[in-house]
Amino acid sequence: MDDIFILAEHRQGELRDITFEMLTKGKTLSEEMGKPLVALLLGHNAGKMADQLKDRANRVMLVEDPKLENYNSEAYHKALVNLIEQENPLAVLIGHTAFGMDLAPSLATAINAPIATDCLDVMVVNARFKAIRQVYGGKLNVEVHLKPGQPHLITVRPASFSPEDYSLPGEIVNVASPLTEEIASKRFLEYVEAAAGEVDITQSPILVSVGRGIKDQENITIVQDLADSLGAALSCSRPVVDKKWLPKERQVGTSGKTVKPKVYIAVGISGAFQHVAGMKTSGTIIAINKDPKAPIFNVADYGIVGDLFKIVPSLKEKVKEAFA
Amino acid sequence: MDIIVCVKRVPETAEADIVIDSTGKGIDKAGLVFDINEWDNYAVEEAVLLKEKYGGSVTVISMGPEESNETLRRALAMGGDEAIRLTDSAFAGSDGHAIATVLSQAIKPLPYDLILTGVQAEDDGYGQVGPTLAKMLGINHATVVNGIERIEGNTARVHRELEGGLEEILDLELPAVLTIQSGINEPRYVSIMGIRKVAKKEIKVLGLTDLGIKPDEAGENGSKTVIERVFLPPVGEGAEMLEGTVENIAERVVSILKEKGGVA
């Protein structure tokens, strides 16, 4: 009763980072509320993962079933609705990832629970759950409270919390799977890996990265020239790939590559979280954007407010002089 | 194949100056340019492509004020057959859950095999309406769909985009809600002529009572979250802003590059 649950996320036998990020936040909530922290793990041959979670929660509830090996929303629903009804937790944290985006909203609807999605932070004030969300591509934050109801479902934006080191005396509790037969209406078939491209942007010590601010495919040469003058690789944000201006292998972000060059130069990129999550640990980040309020400036070390069409060519000339 | 597409009219804010309004709970929308939500544009294109391949109809639905007719007309010009707009003062302040309630009531009486939404709305970004709608209608769903391989009988084979370039392939029974990811197709160009051609097409308008929704199910009352305030994101450690002439800035960047290394 009234526990703080976090739903462990895993894929292909590995726990994903978001799991540890949520546990860290969950631990704070559990301490503040004086309630146990519980990790829910649904999977198959998941013993190794359960062990990894054991000292990070007061309890690991493990549901083992071959039908839970790969994510299937219907199977997960059945298992979770059961567990939630039995345990009546106060809150369930789920990642705002391809997994959680698929699972959490319909789960909340199924159990008529209040839900807030894509939250950067969660807190409890006067026994009320509050969350901070972002709107307009990260240009504005919103503080919301959830309507009363139990459990409170919160989907947590990846990389919002950094995992901390701590140890809890956890135990693993095995829960019988309620799944009796295969889910017929929805079947996972297989994973497909992205094809390796010609250029591996993760290997380049400098990246010049271009976003939608470039306006047209023809203009990309301007940024390519700058990259060439630096011996850097050219990378980009998602819309540039969506429009087929550059191949997918060049995309930085959650659904592209995670990069960590010495220097990352973002040109005409607004700084949506899905982009930032893929580059924020770069050594030095330089952002060029005409909008002084662009969220990219919140992660940049150096910011240049101005028109990329003026700045980039001039920068290229200076670079050529300096590094000739 | 009868397909319904949910489309939202949103303000273009990537390059605009955002001003918090006097309530402190929203933004001043005067002066902003609006357009179809980016992801919904891909959803409309996908629906029209499916109709071209399998036959059937495309109905576009939007909850929003009269100006949303522009968005619906744009979708009709792309190949939509029917358009419905849902509007009522009682819908104001709806969060993702309440929006899904209104949409589901409008969709319930219609024939459909597929319902397409965007993965997320550019403004609120709940990433919630599609799967919520599916559960309310009691049907299947798959989110972040970046490919519809084929539809055979009542089974669709779709690709879902996961993280880091990975995809999963799954089969799901129709009817179903699919939330469409950007890049799945190349949305066709909409000309002014094209919009003119559909200018006279009727857009059905439905309100709270037409939809059989109780006042406490929509708007703020029907929402699961309540906005307390909006505020500008705190600037992290803050970037050092480089100022001066373009030449000065370029010179500064060169010295930063020399210092930080990595130049080949």
Ligand SMILES: Cc1cc2nc3c(=O)[nH]c(=O)nc-3n(C[C@H](O)[C@H](O)[C@H](O)COP(=O)(O)OP(=O)(O)OC[C@H]3O[C@@H](n4cnc5c(N)ncnc54)[C@H](O)[C@@H]3O)c2cc1C
């Ligand atoms: C599930 C999911 C996964 C995603 N994965 C990724 C991902 O991996 N990578 C990714 O990048 N995105 C991803 N996205 C998309 C992300 O949400 C944003 O839509 C995207 O990052 C925006 O790209 P952008 O910054 O190039 O474009 P915009 O947000 O449109 O920004 C363009 C910027 O250019 C500036 N600009 C315009 N003209 C000029 C000029 N002349 N000079 C200087 N600046 C100018 C503008 O001020 C603006 O800030 C994902 C979204 C979803 C839903």
Ligand SMILES: Nc1ncnc2c1ncn2[C@@H]1O[C@H](COP(=O)(O)O)[C@@H](O)[C@H]1O
């Ligand atoms: N007011 C609306 N009218 C029609 N469809 C909407 C509306 N709001 C959201 N949607 C649909 O739901 C999707 C996801 O929105 P959201 O869950 O708010 O991020 C959008 O891409 C639209 O397809």
